[in-house]
Amino acid sequence: MAKKSFFKLFAKNLKKSLGPGQYRANGINVSCVHCKHDWFEEGHAQLNTSLATFFNLDFANPTATILTCRQCGYVHWFYKKVNRID
Numbered sequence: 345m346a347k348k349s350f351f352k353l354f355a356k357n358l359k360k361s362l363g364p365g366q367y368r369a370n371g372i373n374v375s376c377v378h379c380k381h382d383w384f385e386e387g388h389a390q391l392n393t394s395l396a397t398f399f400n401l402d403f404a405n406p407t408a409t410i411l412t413c414r415q416c417g418y419v420h421w422f423y424k425k426v427n428r429i430d
Contacts, residue, residue: 364383364384364385364414365383365384365386365428365429365430366382366383366384366428366429366430367384367386367411367426367427367428367429368426368427368429369422369424369425369426369427370424373429374411374420374426376413376415376416376418376420377418377420378413378416378418379413379415379416379418381413381414381415381416383413383414383415384411384412384413384414384420385411385412385414386409386410386411386426386428387409387410387411387412388407388408388409388410389407389408389410389421390402390405390406390407390408391405391406391407391408391423392405393405406423408421408422408423409421409422409425409426410422411426
């Protein structure tokens, strides 16, 4: 019985973590600067530099968190930590 509820809870939390959500950056709730919506899809993007690319070391570049607004599609870039709050 406990196994069944564990897997049900795990599946629910996995589905929630993979879908759109609400986020906080630097202690401030994130809302879209274009439409004021507050649900986003999370992604990551590599911040390439020309020097690292020249030496074929792109893997060493830092990454940014990107949040794409679910309503209008505006993309927000964050270099610092972004926390999911929902």
